[in-house]
Amino acid sequence: MRRFTGSMVALITPFHEDGSVNFEKLTELVEWHVAMKSDGIVVLGTTAESPSLNAKEKEEIVKKVIEAADGRVPIIVGSGSNNTMQAKEDSLKYESLGADGLLVITPYYNKTNQPGMVKHFTAIADVVSTPVILYNVPGRTGCSLSVEAVEILSKHKNIVGIKEASGDIGFVSCISKFINSHFSVYSGNDDMIVPILSLGGAGVISVLANILPLETHQIVTSFLEGNLEFSRKMQLKYMDLIQALFIETNPIPIKEAMNHHGMDVGGYRLPLCSMEKDSREKLQKIMNILDLEKEVS
Template identity: 35%
Template sequence: MNKLRGTGVALVTPFTKDYQIDYEGLEKLLHFTLTEGVDYLVINGTTAESASTTQVEKEQLLAFIKQYVNGKVPLVYGLGGNSTASVLESIKATDFTGITALLSVSPYYNKPSQQGIYQHYVQIAETSPVPVILYNVPGRTGSNISAETTLRLAKHNNIIGIKEASGNLEQCMQIAKNKPAGFMLISGDDMLTLPMLTFGAEGVISVLANAFPGKFSKMVRLGMDANFTEASSILFELVDINPLMYEESNPVGVKAILEMFGICSASVRLPLVEASPSLRDRIQDHL
């Protein structure tokens, strides 16, 4: 899946001030990220506030983005949940025309065993009409996909990679060391992307690339070319603003930046709320 190497953007879902989907803002965001050279787009992920968009809205967003992108870059669609049966039904009901891969988050809240996680993903891989990327984000799900489970799943012919956002570099190294050829290790943590590139990661699915697509894409390309000195200089420009993106939960921080850039409003849906005045001031200072 070489087409998914490099920088993928975990797209936000722009909302109007009355919390409807802002398609004008979405069009601006798509134009901004694509003209700045990102490699692919991720739709309906955590950053898209997928937990608070309806099924109808998800379908409309997917259709709009497909039409706008029109094959210019690959599209990855996020679809996961904590009920395996419900995820399988959602997969069957989704139009995957024009979708390169499915990104599926590990089951949250249930805290399944490693065997439960394994069986969950096998069912997804057997059902999905497109290749599957695992998504490990213990900070949100409450459980970790161990390196052993990832490597076990990597043997499945319809599982092509993992977005690793555990923050555990040793775990990521175990995956990189032992994974089969062709299985992709993708960073799910913007600030760990460059270190992960040094030992075999093939890119990132990024939050910050919504707001800094050109800068982030350049950093990743330099890292993949082993130009770590120049890549690090770009990373250091972003290292102070990155924690502000998560201080009041993602995508609150990055949407505040996008509003400052005139791309879309900072509106988020409850239970999230817009960035506090203090956070906005500190973001503005860093910008």
């Protein structure tokens, strides 16, 4: 099974003014991320506004990103659902389209117990041959995998890791005991890249990388190559920006930042909408301090 490492961008979905998906811009973003050394691209995740995309749009996005990447970086596709049967169908579909990995979120809303969690992920992983990454983000879903459930699932032949976005470093410490050559832990929070790497993590699935792909790549690779001090300094340098990117619901701030950066990725689909004035001013002030207000060349 493929082992993913490094900085994998949780890619936004660019829109035209009329709200339709901007596939030309999507291709440009893929090319830019390849050039800027992103180690992987994650599509149809939280940052992609996936709940606001219909099935046809999702399929076309996956096709376009895989085509544009052309094998140069792995493409991981969010195929999770709170409906296990739907997650199985989507996982098989994206596998058939050429996804290198599948990101599967915990079942939200109709929250299950821990045996149900294990059965849910096992049912999905059993029907595919593509590597599956668990996605634990209780702040979004209202539920969390337990340490015991992660231990069981980490032994499944098709489950190769977990995107851990609980913000609970104690929980990360506990599940890091299960890291081996087959199972990896990835930071799902940009403010915890270095702490999770220090526990044996293999990388990050990053919102920050949408605007600073090379720098996010350097935070991870420098740590993995033994240059811990450089990695630590990079993490701290961008902490104010990282926090500002979550001052409102993701992906509102990151899209605002990208547009301020001259990347022209468009707006949002309801219920998401533009940032409030105070939040926008705070974000732009931090970007200006970091000299990120200039257009991308």
